[in-house]
Amino acid sequence: MQNLATGMQYIGLMAMVEDQIVECFRHGGGVPYSAFPRFQDVMAEDSGAVHDATLIDGTLPLVPGLTGRLADGIDVADVGCGSGHAVNLMAAAFPRSRFTGFDFSEAGIASARAEAARRAWRTRASSSVTPPA
Helix, strand or coil, rough: CCCCHHHHHHHHHHCHHHHHHHHHHHHHHCCCCHCCCCHHHHHHHHHHHHHHHHHHHHHHCCCCCCHHHHHHEEEEEEEECCCHHHHHHHHHHHHCCCCEEEEEEEHHHHHHHHHHHCCCCCCEEEEECCCCC
């Protein structure tokens, strides 16, 4: 990809949590997903362009026999599916297979379900978000 604009958005996201990241390096722990308010949108834009360009005709055929099995119909789980765009693309290309996406981001799952509904693709998206105690 020659377009750096999408990638540059990550700089702004990281700058928003720089102090929290430094504290984590000093004292341990992690920065919660919720501290990155636009991460889901930026990641979906970035990965969506890659998936649109390469997933069906470039990436999947790298696994010997996979596209044939997908065409025949298999169950597929995408763990960490984000916005679910990859799962939805595969569902459109391989209608005999059954696709389920899993992600801990409720926003990502909502996006996946909305895209599948808009396009009438047969996918399931599940969130495993556990609210903080």
